[in-house]
Amino acid sequence: MIAEEFKQMLGQKSVIRELAEYATERAKQIGYENVFDYSLGNPSVPVPQAFTDKLVSLASSKDSMAVHGYSPSLGITSVREKVAASLSRRFGLDYKKEHIFMTSGAAGALAHALRAVTEKGDEVITFAPFFPEYTPYVHGTGAILKVVPPDTDTLQINFDAFEKMFSEKVTVVLINTPNNPSGVVYSTETIQKLADFLVQKEKEYGHDIYLISDEPYREIVFDHVDAPYTANFYTNTITCYSFSKSLSLPGERIGYVAVNPKCPDAALIINMCGQISRVIGHNCPPSLIQLAVADVIDLTADLSVYETNMNILYDGLTKLGFSCVKPGGTFYIFPKALEEDAIAFCKRALKYDLILVPADSFGCPGYFRMAYCIPTEKVERSLAAFEKLAKDYQ
Amino acid sequence: MIAEEFKQMLGQKSVIRELAEYATERAKQIGYENVFDYSLGNPSVPVPQAFTDKLVSLASSKDSMAVHGYSPSLGITSVREKVAASLSRRFGLDYKKEHIFMTSGAAGALAHALRAVTEKGDEVITFAPFFPEYTPYVHGTGAILKVVPPDTDTLQINFDAFEKMFSEKVTVVLINTPNNPSGVVYSTETIQKLADFLVQKEKEYGHDIYLISDEPYREIVFDHVDAPYTANFYTNTITCYSFSKSLSLPGERIGYVAVNPKCPDAALIINMCGQISRVIGHNCPPSLIQLAVADVIDLTADLSVYETNMNILYDGLTKLGFSCVKPGGTFYIFPKALEEDAIAFCKRALKYDLILVPADSFGCPGYFRMAYCIPTEKVERSLAAFEKLAKDYQ
Numbered sequence: 008m009i010a011e012e013f014k015q016m017l018g019q020k021s022v023i024r025e026l027a028e029y030a031t032e033r034a035k036q037i038g039y040e041n042v043f044d045y046s047l048g049n050p051s052v053p054v055p056q057a058f059t060d061k062l063v064s065l066a067s068s069k070d071s072m073a074v075h076g077y078s079p080s081l082g083i084t085s086v087r088e089k090v091a092a093s094l095s096r097r098f099g100l101d102y103k104k105e106h107i108f109m110t111s112g113a114a115g116a117l118a119h120a121l122r123a124v125t126e127k128g129d130e131v132i133t134f135a136p137f138f139p140e141y142t143p144y145v146h147g148t149g150a151i152l153k154v155v156p157p158d159t160d161t162l163q164i165n166f167d168a169f170e171k172m173f174s175e176k177v178t179v180v181l182i183n184t185p186n187n188p189s190g191v192v193y194s195t196e197t198i199q200k201l202a203d204f205l206v207q208k209e210k211e212y213g214h215d216i217y218l219i220s221d222e223p224y225r226e227i228v229f230d231h232v233d234a235p236y237t238a239n240f241y242t243n244t245i246t247c248y249s250f251s252k253s254l255s256l257p258g259e260r261i262g263y264v265a266v267n268p269k270c271p272d273a274a275l276i277i278n279m280c281g282q283i284s285r286v287i288g289h290n291c292p293p294s295l296i297q298l299a300v301a302d303v304i305d306l307t308a309d310l311s312v313y314e315t316n317m318n319i320l321y322d323g324l325t326k327l328g329f330s331c332v333k334p335g336g337t338f339y340i341f342p343k344a345l346e347e348d349a350i351a352f353c354k355r356a357l358k359y360d361l362i363l364v365p366a367d368s369f370g371c372p373g374y375f376r377m378a379y380c381i382p383t384e385k386v387e388r389s390l391a392a393f394e395k396l397a398k399d400y401q
Numbered sequence: 402m403i404a405e406e407f408k409q410m411l412g413q414k415s416v417i418r419e420l421a422e423y424a425t426e427r428a429k430q431i432g433y434e435n436v437f438d439y440s441l442g443n444p445s446v447p448v449p450q451a452f453t454d455k456l457v458s459l460a461s462s463k464d465s466m467a468v469h470g471y472s473p474s475l476g477i478t479s480v481r482e483k484v485a486a487s488l489s490r491r492f493g494l495d496y497k498k499e500h501i502f503m504t505s506g507a508a509g510a511l512a513h514a515l516r517a518v519t520e521k522g523d524e525v526i527t528f529a530p531f532f533p534e535y536t537p538y539v540h541g542t543g544a545i546l547k548v549v550p551p552d553t554d555t556l557q558i559n560f561d562a563f564e565k566m567f568s569e570k571v572t573v574v575l576i577n578t579p580n581n582p583s584g585v586v587y588s589t590e591t592i593q594k595l596a597d598f599l600v601q602k603e604k605e606y607g608h609d610i611y612l613i614s615d616e617p618y619r620e621i622v623f624d625h626v627d628a629p630y631t632a633n634f635y636t637n638t639i640t641c642y643s644f645s646k647s648l649s650l651p652g653e654r655i656g657y658v659a660v661n662p663k664c665p666d667a668a669l670i671i672n673m674c675g676q677i678s679r680v681i682g683h684n685c686p687p688s689l690i691q692l693a694v695a696d697v698i699d700l701t702a703d704l705s706v707y708e709t710n711m712n713i714l715y716d717g718l719t720k721l722g723f724s725c726v727k728p729g730g731t732f733y734i735f736p737k738a739l740e741e742d743a744i745a746f747c748k749r750a751l752k753y754d755l756i757l758v759p760a761d762s763f764g765c766p767g768y769f770r771m772a773y774c775i776p777t778e779k780v781e782r783s784l785a786a787f788e789k790l791a792k793d794y795q
Contacts, residue, residue, distance in 0.1 A: 016676040066456040075650035118682025147680035256469035258688030282410040286541035288512025294652030
């Protein structure tokens, strides 16, 4: 029988996708350069040359079985070792390959991690504004997603609301820092307070609570911003990572799950990820991409343009009267709309060919998201359009 | 909480994996060339040069976003079009991109197809001998897998047993032709009889019954063997394909779901696959590999060695008194063990450094599988070891 669950999902249209489609159509009419498309979080800088070089060298290899053969279900051993060594070097924890599971991007990492540490009926808590795809990932495990309302002053964690929502049923807390859609990086104070709270709750309830830390934007952190590594604060931390943004290759679907080596069930969770893969038919990320990424493990694309764009936008928008927490990383900024209904606001913005995403689906009505992974000159030109938009509200 | 379901799975050791590990260890002692490792279905011929050339050219591209950027969730449009055109050309059905969903290999294709057309409690029927990974794929959907016992004379479908097991609860019949582990290709007569039966049952029960046809070995069919294309016989056919074997790149995880264009819900099922992807965090296969494969869509690696090896083994083994249906394709052969207990038989074979897989986990006790994707000279040398093994039973 046609599975109703997935059929129903087709009815829920994605606002972001609809806007991106509108932008594409509009570009055909007035030219791509005249549409200020801030809808999609698609990295705009090229992959590092060293990655390309490695890819070409692997692809040219005469030993096609070594390059294109099956990967073990947990990932190629040498690749897992390189990921573990890099994390250990950078963050001081003693990661070994036993703590690493290679995945198809952060999406694959999150879906596996969530399945490994939730049972049906468990509660997973996350914090608004949040990445809307968390809903299907959590739903797919049989667990229930609860969203803590935002602290809109800081876009850090709203601890009052969080503590009120917490119950014995919560087995996973899911955070995303640096954050999509807000651009905010959780401070040491935030992470420490969260960790202390979870340690206390683990004791109180007598069961494990896992902190799943979604970190695809880890390498896009701006100058002088404190960006603590979550696993250093909490034993039962499962880090989900993607190379999509750091190396500018979102289409190649490569990332990993890393379980804190201090977590007593670390190796068990990693091995379970291999079994989850069998069930969902995922198997493992492509061998060629695993090998290429492992070779440039500590490199990133030239990510500096994102900070340039952020500064232009932050200065420009605040001058125009927009209220906005300054982003500490990512390529997102998250201003308050100039009217209560952000959907109406973003609709009005289309008049000036500004493609903005209302944040209702991120759990934060009244705000909008801009993905500024677009050319800097276009960011600059867009400010005149924002000026016209702001005038509409005077 | 640690998910018990996946934790329990860790307890079930894979016989194939254990044997492969034994073979690796043994090779360290006596040299790789002296271990006749027939355990793993890992393609042994190089990828086609045209694939490598395309891969290098894509990887060298200056437009890194076009190569490494996000793929739409159903697959890159031009790739889906090329797959559809190739299928239409070869099999005469009118496939369009709307009927194609790009996946991570046949595993991904099967897991998506099964999720799309089963509800909890539905029954999925397959036929022994069968690929053991069907168990987790079906289990993951909440449906129940029922296995029809084999017709060991022909290794075609045992229709008597099938018809007895069939009930209103069956919504999917899952076949694999050319077959892993038997090497047998279902004949036109078999497919036609199956299709006729399903048409009759759809009428009788008043609901759709989907035929999921798992075809990763479609391009490995030996001379003069009749290899009908399943979808040409039955409207509600969902074809699951992988390029792993045809292009010798199992590690690159690339395949597709193709729904028969005549199936009334074809486009719906494909769109639902995109939603299933969101839930399991799969997203889509790597952009680079999608693009490269699409460019060589009608090519295969040089697969002729498999037929050479098959003939040597078939002749050699039957001369030694083994009973065996002659394979029509794949790189597997499926003889009867020389004692009732195939596990004991395969254990004894290790004495002669023959790594054979007992077929108990394929639903066919008393038989064993050999994957002859190994060098021909090794196949030839292995016959002396088989001779010694056979003598043990005289």
